[in-house]
Structures are given as C-alpha cells and as structure tokens.
Amino acid sequence: MVGNSNGRTGVYGRGGAKLLEMLNVRMVGAGERVVVLSHGFGTDQSAWSRVLPYFLRDYRIVLYDLVCAGSVNPDHFEFTRYTTLDAYVDDLLTILDALGVDRCFFVGHSFSTMIGILAAIRRPELFVKLILIGASPRFLNDDKYHGGFEPEEFDEVFAAMEANYEAWVQGFAPLAVGADVPAAVREFSRTLFNMRPDISLFVSRMVFNSDLRGVLGLVTAPCVIIQTTKDVSVPLSVAFYLKDHLGGRTTVELLPVEGHLPHLSAPAALVHVLRRSLAACGD
C-alpha cells in the first residue's frame, strides 16, 4: 500500500511530522524566544539567509517553505486544497503545533503577511507580534482602495506568465527587487524560476483573489508594518491602510530603501528594524 508512491498524501490527514519534512521546517538559533520567518511569493526560506545570522544568538528561528515554494516537491502542492489562504494558515499552525511552539513572533513577507494575519486571527494566543514586510491586505484597486494593481494590469501579468514564464521571471525579478542589487535579482530570479510555472500562476491568482480588508480588525496582536519607500507590489498608502485597520497596536516602519524584497536587497537596513521590532516587545 505504501508502495503506491504517487506523491499525494491524504490532504487533511497529514500529520505534523510529515508536514515538517515536506516543508523543510528548520529550527535554528540559541535564543529563548521563537521567531517564525515566513517567506513570500517567489522565494523560499533561503531568502532569509542574509538576515538570519543576526538573530541566531538571541532567538530561536523557525524557518519553513510555503508549499508553493520551488524548494518543496511540487507533488505536494494540491491544486484542490490551496485554493484559499486558509490552507496555508493550516500549514503554518500545524507546523507551530508540531514544534510545540506556544508563543512566537511572526515575521512574514509579501503574501506570507496575509497568512500571518489570518493565523493571528485564528490563534491569537499564539502570536506575540506580527512583523509584516511588504504587507498588503488586497492587491487590486477598487473605488475606495488603492491596492496597486488594476484588474487589467493583473490580467496582463497573467497573460505574460502564461505566455513565457521564463521571460516573465526575467522581467519581473528586477522590477520586484527594485533596487539595483544584482545579487538580489539573481537570487530572486532563481527562487522564482524554481517554482513550477503552473503553481506559480495558481498561487498568484489565489493571492490576487484574496481580500483581507474585512478581517483586519480581528487581529489583536501588535503589528509592525515594514514598508520600503518604493515597492512595485505595495503602494505606500497600503501600509497606512493597514495601520488604520489592523486591530492590534500597529506601527509603520519605513525603510529608506527601495524594492519589494528588502531582505534580499538591503538586509542590513532591514535587520535594524527587525531587531528593534523584536526587542521592543517586552516579553
């Protein structure tokens, strides 16, 4: 029976242990307090590698890959399951439970910030603080809200992704990185290209179809929004929208750098803010 290695596991029945292995969960560092680093779209946990060393002394860091990351066996990506963010939240919570974490900081980037917000709504007691890098509750514009993307633009992006994924990656990576940092562009291109194109497309559709605006008030944990001064994916106004609507005490930190991926392009600048955000919380 086990020999039937078609790669598909029971969707809801997979235990924590299995998930830990699947999503390459790692726990590193020597500190007491637990920090979960959750990467964003198009990257994997390696995106944190430049930031990570700064926290190993003082924190225990949980690293994991989102199921859509290129570093995860694509067989594990179930198209029927990961149709909403909740499935990702399930994964995160399962991981934390499996690790026996009962209190942690959450540091999320890009679409992981959505996951963090939802996880904190579902399990408020679990999260000391949310640190959200390049966060957005909704990427599409509407009458009263500027999310940064018109639906048509979004169609274009998808058309481009479908037409030629590699070309899209080549074009998108420098745009997302924003700053003129070749190393970061290379790194982001690598991880982005590692994602299987169909998964990448599927996930970005899912993300663009998500709208967290109605639920932000349910968050009770304090939040820190880390926003760079120029981010192709997230306009500055979104940071303030989040600040106004998140339920917990929320601070906005503006990084004087550009790009959607400060942990790749300007790690040192980000580290300052991260450390401060982590340290500012008393417990």
Next chain:
Amino acid sequence: MVRGRGRKGMPTPVSSARACLAAEAGVALDEGVAVARRRAHAQTTSLHVVYALLLQPAGGGGSGSGAQSASSSILRDALLRVRSVAYSARMQLRALERCFGMALDRLPSSSGGQREGGGDEPPVSNSLMAAIKRSQANQRRNPESFHLYQQQQQQNAATGVVSTFSGVKVEMQQMVLAILDDPIVSRVFGDAGFRSVDVKFAILRPPPTILRFPRAAKCAPLFLCNFSAGDGFEAPVTARRIAFPFAPEVGQLCSDGGDENCRRIGDILSRKGGATNPMLIGVGAAEAAKDFAQAVERKNWAILPLEIRGIELVSIEKLVAEFSTGRCELSAVDARLMELEKEAAMPGVVVNIGDLKEMVECKAECDEHERCLISDLTRLLEVYQGRLWVMAWSATYETYMKFLSRHPLLDKDWNLQLLPITSVRSGMGSSLPRPPSMMESFVPFGGFFPTACESKDIGSSVSPPASRCELCNDKYEEELSILLKGQSSSVCEKKKDTLPFWLQKANTTGLNNEYNAAQAKDDNGLLNAKSMELKNKWNEVCRQLHNCHTRKTVNYPEIPCTTYTSSISYKNRASSKVTEKPEDSQTLGNSLSISVGTQTVTMASQSISLPLVVESRKNDLLPKHQVRLSKSEQLQRVDLPYHQGDEHASPSSITSVATNLVLGNLPEPLSKEEKPAKEVQKSNVDKISSCLPSVDTAKRNVSDVRVAEFSCSSIKDYQAKSGYPVNPIHSFSQVSNGRASSYDKSPLLVSSSIMQNIDLSSYKSFCKSLIDKVGRQEEAVIAISQAIFRCKLDERRRGRLRRDIWLNFHGPDKMGKKRVAVALSELIHGSKDNLICIDLSYEDGVARPSSICAQQEVTEKNVQFRGKLNVDLIAEGLSKRSYSVVFLENVDKADFLVQQSLSQAIHTGKFPDSHGREFSINNAIFILTWGRTIDKNLAQGGDYSSFYEETILAAQCWQMKICLEACRETNSSSPKSSAVSFISIQKHSTSQVYLQSSSSSKRKVDLSDDCDRSYRKSMSSKRTHTMPKGFLDLNMPIEEVETEDDHNDSSSLKENYTSDNSEPWIKEFCDQVDATVNFTVFDFNALANNILEAINRTFRSTLGSEYLLEIDRKVMELLLAVAWSSEDRGPLDNWFEQVLGRSFRKMKHKNSQSSNNILKLVCEDALVEEHAPGVLLPSRININ
C-alpha cells in the same frame, strides 16, 4: 575518446536504458543500437542514435511505424529549418549523414566477437546514458511531463503493477535535445555546418508558419500547443519550454476557492462542542455563504464533513432584511421560528441570518423585533443543541463589532466562531484570461471537478480524503481508474492516451469545431457522476468499516535544533569547531561543515610557509606541497555542491577553504594541544636551519627576517593564485619595485642579493617609501611603520603562528587614512588589489551620499557589493586574497555580525562569515578607523575661515558658473577684505584670485556643518533619487503614536540599537589591537592656498591683470574635496587649465568691452551631469 569514457564505468545494458524511455524514444534507441550492431561497435553512442534518426525516413521507411517516423522528423524538420540557404536541403542533410557516417567509421569496432554484458546488443555508452538521464531530469521538472508521470503512476496503480521504477519515461523531444548537448554530436554537427544550438532551438521553436507545413502530420502536432494563442508562436520559446497544463482549471479553481470555504464552514458546524456557529467575516463572506447554501441545497455533500451531511438550511435573510425597511411583522418571524422548532426535529438545521449589516442598520422601532428574534434564536439554540446552528456573515469586521455592541455577549451565547473569508471571486470575473467557451466543455461541474483532463486525479485530489482512510482510498482509486479506462470511448480520453498531455488542450480546442461540445460535456458529466458514485461508495465503506477520521494529528517528533557557529561565544575557542550534519548545511545553503578543521590552519600553513620562504628550492618540501594542492582540488570538487546557491562563495573562496581543510590535516587543534604543536613547529624550524645555514644570520639580524617575511607573503600570495610554487626572487622584485625605484636601485640588484644578504635597512626604507606614498601625516606614518615592524618582530604576541596585524587609526583625515591603507597594501603585498576597503557605517541598499569623497570610493564593483552583508564582504575579500590589507572604516558603526566576526578574528585568527565559514586572517593587516570626531575637529579649527573635514566630506559636485559682477562698492572692497580674512591672499598679495570671505557670503555666516546640513537637505529634497531625509520625516507622526516604552524617534532608536552592546565591545576590542595611531587634522587651508595659486596662474594667463576672480566657498570646498580625495593632482591641474581656462577665455571674449571686472565662480543648484575626464568636476562651466 568514446571508449575512454566508456571505460570509466561499465556501459549500461540496452534494456535498462530503454526502460527510461517512452515508446518513440525507445524505438529511436533501438535503431541506434541496430546501427552500432551493424557496424560491430562496442557501444551504442549518441552518434549512433543521431545517425539512425537521420537515416530513418529515407532508408528505414519500412521498419518505422507511423509514430516513429513522426518522431524522427523532429530532428529532420529542425534541421530543415536551420539549414543555411546556400545549399539545398537534401544536399546538406546528405552531408550531415555522411559526416555522421564518417564519425562512426572512426569509432573502433569491438575487438572480440561478443561484447561484454549486452549479449547481442552493444550496450549504451556512458555519454548517451548521461544524456538520457539529463533529459529525464529535465522532463521531471517540466509540468507537462509531471502530469505524464502522474498518469503513468495511476496506470500502474490501476493495473496492479507495483512498479519499482520511479523515473520518468523520456519523450523523444527531450532525448533529442539532450543528445544534441553531447559534445561528440555537436562536433559532428559543426563539421557539417550546423550549430547544434540552432538545431536545439529549432526543435523547441515551432515552424515559422502554418502554411509552410499545412497540417503536416509529421511535425505540426508537436507544435500545436504553441499556436493555441494565435500569436503564441511569435513569442520566443526558450530552452526550457514551459506549458501551462493546469492553466484552464487554475482559473476556474482559484477564482472561487468556494469549496474550501464550504468545507471550513462545515468543519465548524461539525465540531463537537465549543464554538459551532460560523460567523463569516470578510469581503468574500457573502459569496461563501451563498456557496454554502448552494452546496446544501444541491446536496453536494462531498465537500462537507460526514457528520453534517443531510442538514438543511433555512434562510431568514428576507425576514431580517425587512427589519431595515421597517416593515417588520413579528408574526412572520414567529411563524418562521415555529417552523424552525418543528424542523429542528430533523437531522439538523442551519439558520442563515445573512448579512449582519441588515440587523445593524435597522431602524429604532424594529429594535424590539430584532431583540425578540435574537432571544428566540438563543432559546432555540439551547434547546436543540447539536442539531440547530446559526450562521451569519458580514463583509467587514466593523459591522460585526457593531452587532456585538448591540447584543453584548451574543458571541458567547451563540457560540459564534469567527471565520475570516479572504477569497474573492467577483474581482476575477473579468480577469480570467481564457475564453470561457473552452472551459465549459471541460468543466461540467463548474469547477468542482477540475477538468476532464485531470479526471484521473479526481479520486485522490478533489474529494476530501478525510472521508476515507488510506486503505479505502487506494481501493477507491483502483476502481476509479478502472472506471476511467472503461470510459475511453470519450473523445478526450481517447486522445489523451496517445498524446502527450500538453497537446490535449490544443487538440480539444480544435476538436470543438468538429464535435458537438455538448456531447463531450455529457460524456464527462457521466464520467464524473460515476466517479462520484464510486467515491461515495468507498466513503461509506470506509466510514462503516474503519470509522476513520484522518484529521487526527499524529504525535509530533522534535526537530533537531541546530546551533550556529556565530552563536557561540568567541571566547570559547575550542568550541568554535562546530560539527554539523552535512545535510543540514545543505538544506540551508550554508556550508558550515566546512569550518571543521580550519582551526588548525594557521599553524599548519605557517609551518609550511616558513620553509618555503627560506628555501623555496628545497626539494623534499615542494612536491609535498604540490601533492597537497592537488588534493585540495579534489576536495574542492567534492565541496562544490555545498556552495551552490551561495552568492558569497566565489570559486577562489572555495579553493581557499578547501586548501585550509587539507592543510588542517594536522591532527591537533591549536588550543587543545599547544605543546606538541609547538614542537612540530620547532622541529620544522630546526630542520630548515640545518638545511640552510644562512638562516642563522638571518635570525640574528632582525631586519632580515622582516624582509624575508615581506617577500614570503608575496610568494605565498602568488602561489595561492597560481597553484604552484614560484621563484621567490621574482615575486620579491614585484614587491620591492616601489621601494627600489625610490632608492634608484635596480630591482635586479635587490633580488639577487636577497637570499644571501638581506640587509636593506628595511625599516628605514619601508618608512620612507610609506611616507613618500602617503605624502602627508608623517608622524602617523612613522608610528605605523614602527607598529608594523614591532608586530613582525613579536610574532607570538597573539599566540603562535599569528601574523595578522591590527591597527587602529584615530583622528581626522579620512582620506589620509585611506591613503595609508593603499600604500601599505602596495608596499607589503605588492599591489593595490590586495586592499579590502569597507565602510561599515553604510547600510547597504541605503542610498549612499553623493558627495565627491564618497563617489571617489565608489567603483564599479560596488554594485556587486549591494545586498551583501558587510561581514560577508570582508570574508569574501579575505578568501580571495589572504595577503591583504583590510581597511574598515567607522568600526564603531559595525553591525552585530561584524562585531562578532572581528572579535573572533582577533582572538582566533579566523574571520567567520555570516554562514559560519571561517577564513584565515593570518597574513592580513587590519586597519580600523573609528567615527569621525567632529567636535575635536571644530575645536581645533576655531578660525571661521578655515575648512572642516566634515564639510569637505559632504561637498557635492555642483555645477559651476562664472558670473560677472559690477564693480560695486562692497565688492570692490572685497579683495582687500578677503586678503585680510585669508592668509593665502596675504602671502600672495599679487593674487587676483581670492576666496569669497565668509562675512560677505550670502549664506549664513556660521559655516558649521549645521548650516551645511540644512543646505544639503534642502538640496536633496529637490532630487528624487536621494530620499532618506524626506521619507524619514514621514516616520515621525507614526512613531509618535507609540507609547513611551516604545521609541519616539527612529534616529535616536538607531543609536540605541547600535549602542545596546557596542560600547563595551568597542572598548574591549580597542584594547586588543596592536597599535593605535593618531592622525592629525589635515591642513585644508594650505591645500586651499595651493589651489588658489593654481587658479591664479590660469586666471592671469588668460584674462590678464585687470580682472579679479572671487571664488565661492562652496566651489572651494568642492575643489578641496577633489584635491584631497584623489591620489594625484594631475587631473585637477588639467581641469584648471582646460575647463577653467576655457571658461575664462570665453568670459573675456564675451565681456571684452565691459567695464565689469570682477568675476565670480559660484555653484549652481544642480548636480553636475557630465564630469570632466578623470576628475569629479564639471566638464564645462556655465557662463552668464
């Protein structure tokens, strides 16, 4: 050659190679094998396969099946399209065939009658096998083949074949592509005038037009997918072709996520106790509620948990809506509730209240009704606990809170469970790129089943397996696949069996024209219904037999907690040897394991280097060294995978690490076994001295040793680069070039005498050449020379075998310090390239100041530095050149990692990077500068007319202009006043050029950097690309909101942060450096005078004596910055002559008849766009 390859390992038997291939590719291989057999070759190589492919349509027509000829045409067709126009297609193909034939002729035929393993068939050569493996891996990565792979697995499962073979069956196209990569093949292609790259590209690319290949069954189908978008084939298809097999259903599935939401609602409802009544919140909540209602209405139980199947949904939305209109009739509500009471006797009822907004916004007079309803519901919920549920939704959190505030504690009374709904469908309506018509034929159940194409996966993926245990699931899947097989009369299905997956989309589009789409729909519908039935059956079976509920969590094992090197206190030397599981480091992309053993490097390399210095021709040592090097090469190869994906690992860094590992073979770590190690060294020295008598004299004469060491370092450096030992004399001459020339000594003389008579009075000469090179700060330079020689003498001050030198440079004159660093690296290590220069005060990515002094430092490679951590930059530099001068500026601003690494380096002699890899600093000189002391600077330069380093450092390269000013009274007196205020003018009373005195400046009199800063700020806000100030200000109001325990101002915080543990660290660290050298204030006034003089010369020669030139202070600062920061004055003097002189001439020409005779050289409010060659000054000066 081929045989040579083959010999390395056993060639693969044909049968096992064939097992990796799909049908067509297998046939192609067989053809290749046949060719090899006919020619009696020992092995089947890529050449054979290609040859067979080329022959097939023409020669082997009889043997090939239809599919086969189509497949072989991949190559032929591609060749036809890439061939050059000069020859006819047939000619060139013929030529190609012949070339391959000749290549095959050259292959040796098998000597014996029978080959080794393969019986009758020549086994597959390693290179061909490698190509197959490559294509296999490639195909596995591709989504379309991923699906094929899935299919194959399913089929295996269906037929009950337990296949141990887990690989992918390589398709023809992939195999051909991989074979083309084979160098032997591409060479033959090259002979025939084809570039295999072109051929590959042609294979990947569709034919240019359809018309050229009208419905050609041979090749068209392969590329059909590319035409699906109409213009799709225009798009460049790159080497890794990517299709979107899931794209259609991706849109369909993702756009709602409705099933997922329903499932979640169901999960809440089916809970035992606790909060069981879902309250949907979020923009998509309305849709989710509707989806759920639909699911219940249509009895779509598959997506709901077992417990609640069969429930009913009663909506009182309308009733509630009537509240808000004010026409609320209590009787209606009552009646409905009565019904509810009755209905509650059934399996279960969910009361859907609907949008809370209706409740919240209802008018005051209806409050009572609302209360009534709520309390009735509360009562009912209590009575029919477990069988009655309430659900409601709200688009926003605020509405829900309002609702709660009207009915406090209702969330507890009703056991409400908040369910954030985040997926939105509406936004996507327009954004589905695919035409819906195509989807319809595929997706009969409106997204419930992904598509017919994926229908084989239905069993495992679509339904929630929560309802079945694994055993039943397997059984179910088995039956399902049987069902699906029986269903193969369906159009899609039939196609699917014969075509690769990625073709199906395109094919069915075409088919839609011919077949009635409804027909297909029906077929699929039937299929889906059947599979549904099947699923339900097995769900039921499973429920009854196994009573499984797979959501139970298994006990979680602990994850190993990895400790990092950097987290270990640097004081604990012994423990800095961290052993880590290789797989750990692999997964994170770190290579921590490499640090193992490096502890011993210092000692080991020292013991090797010494003999090399003294006697490089010592034969018994040299071969040894070479052996080790080659060993290290091997290691390097082994280590490579660990470095993959690591940006910081340059090839050379790998080399150095690997070398360290080898050298580190000496068994004892330094700290543990000091004594034996000492003995080893001693015995080494003894050995050497016994071999080389002159060492004794050298030892007696201290200076000799120093020189020897200098030369040694360069030798080793060279060796490190080239990998083999070199003649020390040669390299010494390199080093001593500068010095020798300054003494007008021929390098030859120096080098020839070096081994015997090393008396060069090296200290003096070193000191002198250093002073020559630096050109200022003599005292400091002397102190530095002394410190360095003292360190060289006192080798053991840091423990044995440590030769790193740590110097602190204190005081002003940033550029002077830099110059010293450059000079040291040139003098000691032979070249400026060995200087590693990093300013630790910059946060990477943050816009660096655009001042002249900063720009002077910026080189091209700074772009490569971006995004890297300072600690890694230093480590990278050290790994590339172990003989280096590391010049670190503003060490007080060092981040935590750099602090740690520096501390560890000064303690242990190893500099760890952020991944914990350690690099030897054994031969490095660390020069550390500390924050600029502004106060001191100001105090010293009390005179307001003098220039301060701060302002010079901040000077930016403004555009300049010369304007003519009427001989007004104030100005006419200004020459005198400036003569008073400026020493320079006093000295050179004849000068017509003078500096605008501060008192007459239009700007603030106070020239403290305060003023300057505000000026700069106002400037920078005008320019978009330097933004820090403007945006940091934005921070203020946000931060203010924070309470006191948090921080109010980000800048103060930053200081807080850096100082949280910096102070003690700085103190501790400064105590350990070898020497601290104080620099004195740079005399900018003298330099200013110098510049004025130079300008004066130009001015006088061009404009004559009747003019005066007043130079704005800003201009002077700019010029000073340039003069101060650039190494030689040439470009600046050039600029005076060329640019400035030209401007003066123009001015003269323009104003020949004007009586105005005072010119002003001032700055404009714009940065220079075009620099003059070689100097950061404007290429022209505006005139008006």
